[in-house]
Amino acid sequence: KNEVEQSPQNLTAQEGEFITINCSYSVGISALHWLQQHPGGGIVSLFMLSSGKKKHGRLIATINIQEKHSSLHITASHPRDSAVYICAGPGGSQGNLIFGKGTKLSVKP
Amino acid sequence: NAGVTQTPKFRVLKTGQSMTLLCAQDMNHEYMYWYRQDPGMGLRLIHYSVGEGTTAKGEVPDGYNVSRLKKQNFLLGLESAAPSQTSVYFCASKLGGPNTEAFFGQGTRLTVV
Numbered sequence: 001k002n003e004v005e006q007s008p009q010n011l012t013a014q015e016g017e018f019i020t021i022n023c024s025y026s027v028g029i030s031a032l033h034w035l036q037q038h039p040g041g042g043i044v045s046l047f048m049l050s051s052g053k054k055k056h057g058r059l060i061a062t063i064n065i066q067e068k069h070s071s072l073h074i075t076a077s078h079p080r081d082s083a084v085y086i087c088a089g090p091g092g093s094q095g096n097l098i099f100g101k102g103t104k105l106s107v108k109p
Numbered sequence: 110n111a112g113v114t115q116t117p118k119f120r121v122l123k124t125g126q127s128m129t130l131l132c133a134q135d136m137n138h139e140y141m142y143w144y145r146q147d148p149g150m151g152l153r154l155i156h157y158s159v160g161e162g163t164t165a166k167g168e169v170p171d172g173y174n175v176s177r178l179k180k181q182n183f184l185l186g187l188e189s190a191a192p193s194q195t196s197v198y199f200c201a202s203k204l205g206g207p208n209t210e211a212f213f214g215q216g217t218r219l220t221v222v
Contacts, residue, residue: 033210048210088151095203096167097154
């Protein structure tokens, strides 16, 4: 059974700082998802990646399949980036996801 | 394009009452899922469906039932609500299996008193 671990659980940053959130998983997977959840809000898919790196605006996600590790980076952080960031891996052939507990990010102005 | 829509968004139930949560998607996705989100825990799978007319149990199915009579709708039922079912419920849909993107609804915040 795949297990997904995230660190840190909580993160406070000043506006403009470079932020890194880490995710590790216990079994081999072919793709990993990064999701964003704003307070009281729904869940939005940021990235799904199976190798290398993906970039969208100020967000960058990297994955190392051999090391079973992925990172989400936010450059030039902004208060509107304050949210819970969740990584998730595949749970099986039925397509469900196994989720980490999330990293709560707070960016102060 | 609405994506995944959940109704209702909020609900308070008394112990023993029943209710149905509706998830509707307009992306012609085959796979649909119900998850619950509790403090300090990752989202956990309740039930899922890989196509119209099919359903299966996930990690935490007890106390819930589901139906997928139409491809676009996935219903989650609580026959006799318990305080332990107080949670935020998320529906998700995907076009296919493991390596496809997941789309989530806005969530339903349910409180059972």
